[in-house]
Amino acid sequence: MQIIVTGTLLGGTYALIALGLTLQYGAARIMNLANGETLVAACFVSFWLFTATGVNPLLGMVVIAPMALVINWLIYAWLLRPLVRRAKNRGMLEVDSILATFGLLFLLQGLMLLGFGGAYFSYRFLAEPFLILGEPYGLNRVVAFVAAVIVASLLYLFLYHTRQGTAVRAVAVDPASARLVAIDVARTAAFAFALGGALTACGGTLLSTFYTFNASMGVIFTMKALIIVIMGGVGDVRGATLAALILGVTETAVASLIDPGLTLAANYALFVLVLLFRPQGILGRASA
Amino acid sequence: MMSLRRDELAVAGSGIAAVGLLSLLPLFSDGFALSFGVNLMLYVAMCTAWALFSGPTRLVSLASAAFFGVGTYSVALGLDSLPFPVLIAIAALSSAALAGLVGAATLRLSGVYFVIFTLGLAELIRQVVAWSQSRFAHKMGLYVFTDFTERDLYWMLLALTTLVFGVGWLINRSRLGFALRIIGDDETVARHVGIATARAKIVLFMTSGAFIGVAGAIVAPRYAYIEPQAAFNPMISFLVVIMALLGGTRRLWGPLVGVIPFTIVMEFITARFPNHSSVVIGITFLAIVYLLPDGITGLIEGMRDRIRRRTAAGTGIEAPDAIEEKAA
Amino acid sequence: MSAATVLSVAHARKAFGGLIAVNDVSFDVGAGELIGLIGPNGSGKTTMLNLISGALRPTSGEIRLAGTRISGLAPEKVARIGIARTFQLVRVLPSMTAIENVMAGAVFARNRLWGPPARDFAGGLLARVGLTGRESSPVADMTYIDQKRVELARALAADPRLLLLDEWLAGLNPSELLIGIDLIRDISREGRTIIMVEHVMDAIRTLCSRCVVMNSGVKIADGPAASVLADPDVIRAYLGDDDA
Helix, strand or coil: CHHHHHHHHHHHHHHHHHHHHHHHHHCCCCCCCCHHHHHHHHHHHHHHHHHHHCCCHHHHHHHHHHHHHHHHHHHHHHHHHHHHHHCCCHHHHHHHHHHHHHHHHHHHHHHHHHHHCCCCECCCCCCCEEEECCEEEEHHHHHHHHHHHHHHHHHHHHHHHCHHHHHHHHHHHCHHHHHHCCCCHHHHHHHHHHHHHHHHHHHHHHHHCCCCECCCCHHHHHHHHHHHHHHHCCCCHHHHHHHHHHHHHHHHHHHHHCCHHHHHHHHHHHHHHHHHHCCCCCCCCCCC | CCCCCHHHHHHHHHHHHHHHHHCCHHHHCCCHHHHHHHHHHHHHHHHHHHHHHHHHHCCCCCCHHHHHHHHHHHHHHHCCCCCHHHHHHHHHHHHHHHHHHHHHHHCCCCHHHHHHHHHHHHHHHHHHHHHHHHHHHCCCCEECCCCCCHHHHHHHHHHHHHHHHHHHHHHHHCHHHHHHHHHHHCHHHHHHCCCCHHHHHHHHHHHHHHHHHHHHHHHHHHHCEECHHHHCCHHHHHHHHHHHHHHCCCCCCHHHHHHHHHHHHHHHHHHHCHHHHHHHHHHHHHHHHHHCCCHHHHHHHHHHHHHHHHHHHHHHHHHHHHHHHHHC | CCCCEEEEEEEEEEEECCEEEEEEEEEEEECCCEEEEECCCCCCHHHHHHHHHCCCCCCEEEEEECCEECCCCCHHHHHHHCEEECCCCCCCCCCCEHHHHHHHHHHHCCCCCCCHHHHHHHHHHHHHCCCCCCCCCEHHHCCHHHHHHHHHHHHHHCCCCEEEEECCCCCCCHHHHHHHHHHHHHHHHCCCEEEEECCCHHHHHHHCCEEEEEECCEEEEEEEHHHHHHCHHHHHHHHCCCCC
């Protein structure tokens, strides 16, 4: 039981990170392997805000999310749009974006290593027990989960109940047809990429409240997010949320029952199962 | 196509001459130059092997560190009980088996799944190896003591590199090579002309993986003490990708062109600015994507084609005048 | 099924989610026949072609080539058993020369040629489709009709038991069209069995002995070209109810 609750709490944050990636890949068609670096950067910013100026990370999110939105927009406009223009087909864009975001990954990671070194960071925020069903859990984890649920719900409302959100979903399904109904595909893709970055940054901020982080852990989180996105089905918001919870619980179970060193192995086991049996995602319908 | 053409003979001849010259290096130096030569030869072998698969299929494999580690561990685990050549064979077979499993799980699906799967593969195996070592053997690493000198390792790596080039050349001339070119151009057409695309890719990935595994096995004695952290270092995968792409993967010798300058630069960076290597790697990746999409060899060939076309166009314009003059 | 039947389609059905693109279609194709598969846009012709060539797997029903079951097999297996095709939007191998494109058809399918024999054979086919002397031209630099010729030669290189042409005549100008029609007629006269999906009705009239007509996924007519094209149901399918 404790495993399920801890895993679910963790899964909430994972869901935000993965939702960011699924927007970037599903709608903007960019496989962003530097996604984890956005997350780590958000961790450092909230760390700095909290320790230097005493700003509550939840308030910090209000600053960090728009910042990430703008920065990711610029990254898309400067670095990625030329690749989109140059690509003759989706396969070429995939290879190019993978390599370009690799470059970004190393560049950002390198800069953060220069700035902060390889040491681990953490800060104490709401580090007090909170009882669920009689068992104590870190209040910070509970608060992070609740915040993640709120942000994810806002995203859902946005995607399914606003014009702009519908445009994002239309571009995700079929950019060519979206153009025919007067959607500015290039702008929408840029927006989806930026929004994805902002979501991941929110995930990073929440993560930093209860997790020990360092400058080079981005790749691991990119990996987790990728597995969640594929498990959930690319571009599928509900699927990604469910997959994030499954991943959180599985990881917690393996870490507490077998060995904490095997979390990635646990993620991979899930990944392989999905690839072998449901490559279209857990909620996805078999295509044609 | 089945018999040797004259230009092929020329290339083969100069290749043999180059291998002959390179094999003399240890006789002149046994210090820094030799150690640098081992590094260089290691990455030439691995990058060329990587490009055998990733060049024609355009699937970026990040599994090199996993194969390398499997090779290294094959030697480390069996050194006490089996002769070295047998261990090399085991390294080749187990790397090929790993490649076969990964390929069977991902290569039937779209390319992105493959990239993502290989991205974490080395880390996955590292975790499993580290866990089983501490759980069942109660130690962190393994000792590898052999009588091999740096010189022996250099010669073995040179032999491996020669073998990779030979096999690559044979593949290019075979049905498999032709099939891969077709797959690289248009996978749908490939299937409709009767190519079992998934099988062709898996076979090639296994070949490529086996060579990288052997490279890991050969340099295992260099470490003396092998830990999962070093054997399955993910950086190996990235370095292989970056050097091969820098050189260009359209030609068999393309990766070679990338390995030499990049190894020199990295040697310099790690000596002078050890904290900046990530930044340098990042910038190189970006430079490849934006400035050198076909690598250095692609750039050179592109320039050559342009010059050739310009001269051809020049004569093309002159030709009608010449005819008119004759007519007049 | 008579001995001369090359292809037999029995109750083929293909559903994409709720949309039924091909609904219970059956027909046979005899050896040496050149049949036209026609119907308005969205009637399921190309889906039918994709079911035969293995690009899609039928939801139910059975397709046999010369008695061998091919429905449900991967396209590479179907190609090896003896079906070759061209594509609605021409698909050549852009990095290769004309002759390499054609060789691609000769190496892996039914004709497993390799080396000089494959090259000679491909050269002969290039001449056959009117591209003598163009062997080493890069296909990427070729005109649309020449790319179509290359694609046709590639399909022929497999020596297929059944050749599928998916709107091979589409996009050609009037004079190219005449050349194209002559080419298909010649190939058919050599005894090759052909199914052509086509919108160019003049071509269907002059070339096809028989037509299968589809509308909304269902076969609505099957018979000699002249009588099928005069069938009121067929005319209604093409022009809509009001005009019929």
